[in-house]
Amino acid sequence: MCIRPDMTVLEVVSAHRAAESVFARYNEPAGVCICCQALFEPLSIVAEHYGLDLVALLADLETAARTEAAPIGEKP
Amino acid sequence: MPVIPCQGLACPHPVLETRKVVLESRPFELAVLVDNEAARDNVVRFLSVQGYEVTSVIQDKDEYRVEARDARTSHPSSGIGSEPSSTPAASTVSGRRILILLTRDVLGSGDDTLGAGLMKNFLATLPEMGSGLWRLVLVNSAVRLAVENSPVLDSLQTLERSGVSILVCGTCLNFFELLERKRVGETTNMLDVVTSLDLADKVVTV
Numbered sequence: 043m044c045i046r047p048d049m050t051v052l053e054v055v056s057a058h059r060a061a062e063s064v065f066a067r068y069n070e071p072a073g074v075c076i077c078c079q080a081l082f083e084p085l086s087i088v089a090e091h092y093g094l095d096l097v098a099l100l101a102d103l104e105t106a107a108r109t110e111a112a113p114i115g116e117k118p
Numbered sequence: 119m120p121v122i123p124c125q126g127l128a129c130p131h132p133v134l135e136t137r138k139v140v141l142e143s144r145p146f147e148l149a150v151l152v153d154n155e156a157a158r159d160n161v162v163r164f165l166s167v168q169g170y171e172v173t174s175v176i177q178d179k180d181e182y183r184v185e186a187r188d189a190r191t192s193h194p195s196s197g198i199g200s201e202p203s204s205t206p207a208a209s210t211v212s213g214r215r216i217l218i219l220l221t222r223d224v225l226g227s228g229d230d231t232l233g234a235g236l237m238k239n240f241l242a243t244l245p246e247m248g249s250g251l252w253r254l255v256l257v258n259s260a261v262r263l264a265v266e267n268s269p270v271l272d273s274l275q276t277l278e279r280s281g282v283s284i285l286v287c288g289t290c291l292n293f294f295e296l297l298e299r300k301r302v303g304e305t306t307n308m309l310d311v312v313t314s315l316d317l318a319d320k321v322v323t324v
Contacts (some may be wrong), residue, residue, distance in 0.1 A: 048289065050307050052164075055130050056137065062130070078129040078156035082163060084307045087288040091297055 045103045047086035047096060051076060053104060054085070060110035064102045068094055120145050123182060124161075125153040132157040133164045138261070139166055150184045159181040166283075167310050169317045171309075188239035189215075209258035215252035218244070225324060234269070241273040246279065252318065253283040255311055256303065261290040265299040274302045285310055 045054060054061045055077065065076045072092035074080070080088045085103075089096035122139055124132035132152045139148065148170075150161045161184050162172050170186040225240050226235025242262075244251060256264055256279065263270050264286045278284050285304030291297045291305060315321055 050309060052130060052133060052137075053309065056134060075129060075156070081133060081160050082167075082307060082310065083305065084288060087292055087297070087305070087307075090292050093129070106196065107264050 044107055045085070045100050047089075047100065048084050050082055051088060052083055053083045054107075058103070058107040058110055060106035061103050064099075064106045066101060067102070119147040119185075122148065122150045124157065127152075127157070128208065129156055129160060133160050136161055136164060140165075140170075147185070147187045149186075151181060152180050152184065154163055155182075158184060163304075167313050169252055169313075213320045214250040214323065215317065216247065216250045216320045217255060217314055218251070218254045219321055219323045220254060220256045220263065221258050221317075221323065223259045223262040233249040237263070237295060238270050238273070241270045241277070244273075244277060251277075251282055252319075253285065253314055254303075255285045255287075255306075255314055256290075257311070258290055259294070261286050261296060261300075264302045265291075265296050266301050268301075271301055278302055285314065287311070 045058075051065065053066070062077065069075050072088075072094055074092065074106070076088060076092070080091070085099060086096060088094065089099055120139060120143075122132075122135050124135050127135065132150065136150050137147075139145065140202070140284045151167075152158050152161060158175065162175065165172055165184070169189050171189040172184060172186045174183075174185045176183040222233075222273070223237065224230050225236035226233050254274070262268065264274060265271075268274075274284060285306040286300055286303040288297070288305040288307055291300060295307070
């Protein structure tokens with residue numbers, strides 16, 4: 043696993059471009075724009091605070107990170 | 119001064135664009151243009167954590183111009199610009215940035231009733247430190263100090279109003295199930311804590 047619960051939303055989206063769309067999918071169940079309201083929060087706190095399934099969130103982010111073309115800042 | 123135009127960009131892109139510039143060139147001064155409050159607040163917080171002093175936030179209709187300068191280095195044209203960037207410089211009137219790392223909700227060990235009283239007195243007396251007092255970081259049981267009904271809440275809120283930054287460990291609040299009860303400070307993460315320790319000129323662990 044490269045996505046850990048203690049990573050902040052910003053750390054994740056900085057490293058993995060595809061993570062942004064994952065967070066966007068979770069905006070509705072969270073009831074807020076996660077990247078707007080919780081950008082500096084660890085994923086575990088985001089899940090706890092907004093009632094999200096942390097295991098599912100981590101799995102979705104992990105999948106997105108693995109399938110994206112290349113991390114930001116690296117050549118494909 | 120480099121200007122980073124982020125109008126029309128949704129979060130997290132204004133912060134990502136700012137981060138890119140800071141990581142690549144770390145300009146002494148910069149300005150970021152955004153067009154919503156969330157982006158403004160996130161850019162301000164990001165710059166603060168990165169050791170920038172936000173010097174102004176100017177609103178023009180629906181746009182905000184966030185201006186900041188590097189609090190860790192002297193201006194290149196000031197005559198002392200050869201100072202290495204790793205040398206912390208004055209961001210406070212006294213020229214030092216003192217960080218207090220609070221790791222418990224009581225002061226000292228031996229008797230917690232006495233320790234609670236000492237902590238209350240300590241926080242009430244902290245303003246005597248003057249403008250050098252830059253930031254309090256609350257971790258582990260110290261996060262209990264920042265929640266409703268805390269006996270030191272008034273002291274912490276007074277410090278915050280005077281300009282002292284207060285960071286409260288989010289993982290710790292979560293552990294003690296106090297997230298919803300926090301009444302002072304910003305919920306923070308370990309990256310912010312470590313960055314703060316790096317930026318401080320002096321760290322006092324209590």
